[in-house]
Amino acid sequence: MKAYQEMTARELQSEYAAVLEQFHQKKALGLKLNMSRGKPGRDQLDMVSDLLAVLTDPDECFDEGTDVRNYGELGGIPSAKALFADILGCRPEECLIGGNASLQLMYDLVSKGYTHGLLHSPQPWCREETLRWLCPAPGYDRHFRITESFGFELITIPMTPEGPDMDAVEAWVKDPSVKGIWCVPKYSNPDGIVYSDETVRRMAALKPAAPDFALMWDNAYCVHEFSRPFEPFADILSLCREAGNPDMVYEFASTSKITFPGAGISVMAASEDNLRYLLKLIGVQIISFDKVNQLRHVRYLQDKEHTLALMQRHARILAPKFAAVLEILEREIGPRGIARWQRPEGGYFISLFTLPGLAKRTLALCKEAGVVMTGPGATYPYGIDPDDSNIRIAPTLPPAGELRQAAEVLCVSLRLAALEQLLAQG
Amino acid sequence: MKAYQEMTARELQSEYAAVLEQFHQKKALGLKLNMSRGKPGRDQLDMVSDLLAVLTDPDECFDEGTDVRNYGELGGIPSAKALFADILGCRPEECLIGGNASLQLMYDLVSKGYTHGLLHSPQPWCREETLRWLCPAPGYDRHFRITESFGFELITIPMTPEGPDMDAVEAWVKDPSVKGIWCVPKYSNPDGIVYSDETVRRMAALKPAAPDFALMWDNAYCVHEFSRPFEPFADILSLCREAGNPDMVYEFASTSKITFPGAGISVMAASEDNLRYLLKLIGVQIISFDKVNQLRHVRYLQDKEHTLALMQRHARILAPKFAAVLEILEREIGPRGIARWQRPEGGYFISLFTLPGLAKRTLALCKEAGVVMTGPGATYPYGIDPDDSNIRIAPTLPPAGELRQAAEVLCVSLRLAALEQLLAQG
Numbered sequence: 001m002k003a004y005q006e007m008t009a010r011e012l013q014s015e016y017a018a019v020l021e022q023f024h025q026k027k028a029l030g031l032k033l034n035m036s037r038g039k040p041g042r043d044q045l046d047m048v049s050d051l052l053a054v055l056t057d058p059d060e061c062f063d064e065g066t067d068v069r070n071y072g073e074l075g076g077i078p079s080a081k082a083l084f085a086d087i088l089g090c091r092p093e094e095c096l097i098g099g100n101a102s103l104q105l106m107y108d109l110v111s112k113g114y115t116h117g118l119l120h121s122p123q124p125w126c127r128e129e130t131l132r133w134l135c136p137a138p139g140y141d142r143h144f145r146i147t148e149s150f151g152f153e154l155i156t157i158p159m160t161p162e163g164p165d166m167d168a169v170e171a172w173v174k175d176p177s178v179k180g181i182w183c184v185p186k187y188s189n190p191d192g193i194v195y196s197d198e199t200v201r202r203m204a205a206l207k208p209a210a211p212d213f214a215l216m217w218d219n220a221y222c223v224h225e226f227s228r229p230f231e232p233f234a235d236i237l238s239l240c241r242e243a244g245n246p247d248m249v250y251e252f253a254s255t256s257k258i259t260f261p262g263a264g265i266s267v268m269a270a271s272e273d274n275l276r277y278l279l280k281l282i283g284v285q286i287i288s289f290d291k292v293n294q295l296r297h298v299r300y301l302q303d304k305e306h307t308l309a310l311m312q313r314h315a316r317i318l319a320p321k322f323a324a325v326l327e328i329l330e331r332e333i334g335p336r337g338i339a340r341w342q343r344p345e346g347g348y349f350i351s352l353f354t355l356p357g358l359a360k361r362t363l364a365l366c367k368e369a370g371v372v373m374t375g376p377g378a379t380y381p382y383g384i385d386p387d388d389s390n391i392r393i394a395p396t397l398p399p400a401g402e403l404r405q406a407a408e409v410l411c412v413s414l415r416l417a418a419l420e421q422l423l424a425q426g
Numbered sequence: 427m428k429a430y431q432e433m434t435a436r437e438l439q440s441e442y443a444a445v446l447e448q449f450h451q452k453k454a455l456g457l458k459l460n461m462s463r464g465k466p467g468r469d470q471l472d473m474v475s476d477l478l479a480v481l482t483d484p485d486e487c488f489d490e491g492t493d494v495r496n497y498g499e500l501g502g503i504p505s506a507k508a509l510f511a512d513i514l515g516c517r518p519e520e521c522l523i524g525g526n527a528s529l530q531l532m533y534d535l536v537s538k539g540y541t542h543g544l545l546h547s548p549q550p551w552c553r554e555e556t557l558r559w560l561c562p563a564p565g566y567d568r569h570f571r572i573t574e575s576f577g578f579e580l581i582t583i584p585m586t587p588e589g590p591d592m593d594a595v596e597a598w599v600k601d602p603s604v605k606g607i608w609c610v611p612k613y614s615n616p617d618g619i620v621y622s623d624e625t626v627r628r629m630a631a632l633k634p635a636a637p638d639f640a641l642m643w644d645n646a647y648c649v650h651e652f653s654r655p656f657e658p659f660a661d662i663l664s665l666c667r668e669a670g671n672p673d674m675v676y677e678f679a680s681t682s683k684i685t686f687p688g689a690g691i692s693v694m695a696a697s698e699d700n701l702r703y704l705l706k707l708i709g710v711q712i713i714s715f716d717k718v719n720q721l722r723h724v725r726y727l728q729d730k731e732h733t734l735a736l737m738q739r740h741a742r743i744l745a746p747k748f749a750a751v752l753e754i755l756e757r758e759i760g761p762r763g764i765a766r767w768q769r770p771e772g773g774y775f776i777s778l779f780t781l782p783g784l785a786k787r788t789l790a791l792c793k794e795a796g797v798v799m800t801g802p803g804a805t806y807p808y809g810i811d812p813d814d815s816n817i818r819i820a821p822t823l824p825p826a827g828e829l830r831q832a833a834e835v836l837c838v839s840l841r842l843a844a845l846e847q848l849l850a851q852g
Contacts (some may be wrong), residue, residue: 044442058471071687111541115552149710285530286529
């Protein structure tokens with residue numbers, strides 16, 4: 001099989017006719033498939049549904065003497081802090097246990113920086129003339145949208161196979177209007193890149209001009225290997241402390257992809273000084289988070305080791321889904337030379353880079369054939385992919401059969417888009 | 427028994443000696459009692475703990491086809507909207523179902539007004555020179571603290587037996603810097619006042635100068651009668667709509683004092699236009715609230731009628747506690763003429779008004795004798811009670827025996843404080 005760029009005009013015409021025919025066949029199936037969001041599938045949810053029944057006795061609703069059903073314990077129950085400290089490698093007293101969404105903890109941190117300022121802010125961010133935020137891209141659209149919503153100018157930082165381009169980050173943080181950076185350090189969304197030791201070390205040792213620069217360390221996939229055993233990862237809080245930046249970092253994690261995406265618990269890990277400052281502000285907002293659900297999760301997950309064993313059971317469901325998509329990509333796209341991709345070993349996404357100018361058209365064709373994908377550009381600041389190239393594939397939700405169909409639609413759509421472009425250029 | 431003001435100097439001296447002796451006896455008991463917060467007691471929590479076990483089967487985790495365990499349904503599940511609409515008398519499509527804390531919904535509304543503006547805001551509140559907020563007082567300290575935290579000037583509105591002084595409210599809302607008002611319309615915190623029909627009607631018909639004036643209607647005790655059957659109450663959303671103010675009002679409620687204070691669900695009811703606007707902002711903050719807990723509550727509470735029956739069971743626990751405190755107040759304080767109070771029929775508090783200048787000293791004496799009460803001034807803006815008179819009693823948490831002891835300590839402390847004052851003046 002030839003790469004498309006090596007085909008003659010006649011070969012391209014003939015390939016175009018064949019692929020167009022395939023596309024119409026797919027379209028005629030009247031599919032309604034969705035590979036747009038990183039949602040676990042129903043089999044994963046059923047697998048962890050014992051969670052619902054681990055805490056039903058009123059006499060068991062206590063954690064070190066605290067009745068988890070009543071008000072109180074703003075920072076979370078001790079056993080939940082211990083659990084997350086065990087998983088993240090930090091100290092229990094550095095953990096604040098939140099509600100069902102780590103995204104809300106992130107949003108609220110940025111919001112409080114904006115309305116009240118963070119611990120070392122000279123003034124609330126809403127009083128600053130210019131606000132900038134570093135966005136390694138491709139990245140997570142919901143991260144970018146938070147800082148965009150607060151009026152930050154979003155600065156794109158290129159991603160490398162080692163993580164964000166640290167030369168660019170180190171240069172940008174010299175600008176005092178740069179107030180923070182979004183990071184997904186392990187199995188980055190969408191590329192599945194694990195930041196290298198060197199990247200993590202340089203990140204912890206940043207010397208930002210802004211005294212209130214926030215290293216937003218969204219460790220969303222901290223235990224989310226699907227094709228290998230748990231890979232230990234540095235504790236960013238220790239590294240920042242050792243580098244003289246104890247209050248620069250805010251680490252986030254949750255059980256959203258361990259138990260239930262909509263009904264898990266979350267954590268923000270930060271220096272004790274940071275937590276002391278933030279709890280004063282958070283105490284105005286809420287009396288306490290849902291401690292019944294915190295205790296329910298502690299009873300169900302127990303500790304890091306037991307959690308890792310559960311993650312291996314998730315992996316057994318997820319690995320074949322990723323393998324299926326990768327196999328179809330290799331077969332259908334590989335030989336045509338019209339896209340490249342990583343083979344992630346954890347996380348929830350596969351990130352496809354097409355030749356420039358093909359992503360939008362490919363996704364429009366997918367939609368036409370009944371397959372909803374993450375929108376074009378979503379992985380870049382402001383939703384604008386400068387190369388119109390990146391496509392985020394979320395293979396976890398659909399059952400295996402549907403997933404294969406969806407991946408095939410994606411491949412036919414991409415081939416068609418590439419052929420249209422080549423013929424138009426021809 | 428004589429009122430203290432009618433006593434001779436000699437009688438006062440003798441009474442002082444007797445009360446001081448009583449105080450020392452109480453103090454010698456080494457009590458550690460708490461009447462500071464409106465928390466249900468353990469017997470109430472145990473009574474509703476079947477909630478923990480109503481949703482344990484994975485096949486039951488669906489609400490109109492939505493898997494409540496997964497992401498999605500930002501505005502809440504349909505059955506939870508229907509439940510709250512039933513309870514509040516509004517429409518399901520006017521309900522947004524939140525997490526475990528209505529306080530967080532209120533905070534977030536003020537916060538979003540500040541950072542982004544509400545639906546009819548000319549600009550975000552953080553861009554305004556002056557911000558004012560109306561605070562009927564005595565009122566809820568956590569309400570006041572939210573607006574204080576965002577830099578609002580807090581304007582005290584006197585409370586009357588009919589609710590907030592509406593002449594004062596109508597005069598103040600002519601000031602365009604007045605952006606909202608805090609209301610607890612049924613069994614107000616702390617007075618237990620139910621706003622009269624006339625008050626509610628005038629509130630709904632306000633003509634504020636600020637186009638984005640927010641009527642914050644915290645219906646925290648909407649079904650919380652403890653000494654009479656459920657008392658129907660007007661739907662503020664309809665009244666505002668009929669008065670031409672459909673977007674002025676935000677109503678809040680929760681199950682915090684129906685099921686678990688720390689692990690219930692909450693609601694914000696507002697016009698559909700308001701919800702459409704707010705959901706766009708909230709969608710940046712969170713993917714969805716805890717829908718498993720929403721469905722758990724729907725299964726447990728079922729509907730308004732079933733919820734009201736449960737509230738009558740709470741009432742059977744609460745009524746004797748309120749009766750005990752009121753009886754002790756009547757006996758120990760009534761004849762002395764040194765304080766007045768309401769006899770609430772619902773809610774979580776008794777509000778005591780001492781003669782001016784006694785509240786701080788009384789609460790200091792209580793503390794000395796091992797009884798923690800809500801801090802002096804807490805029921806007023808900035809924590810400053812101009813008359814140093816109001817004491818909030820929260821009789822719900824302590825078991826009956828402890829409660830009687832605590833109430834007796836309070837009465838002895840108040841008598842001692844009154845006698846000290848009278849003797850000093852003498």
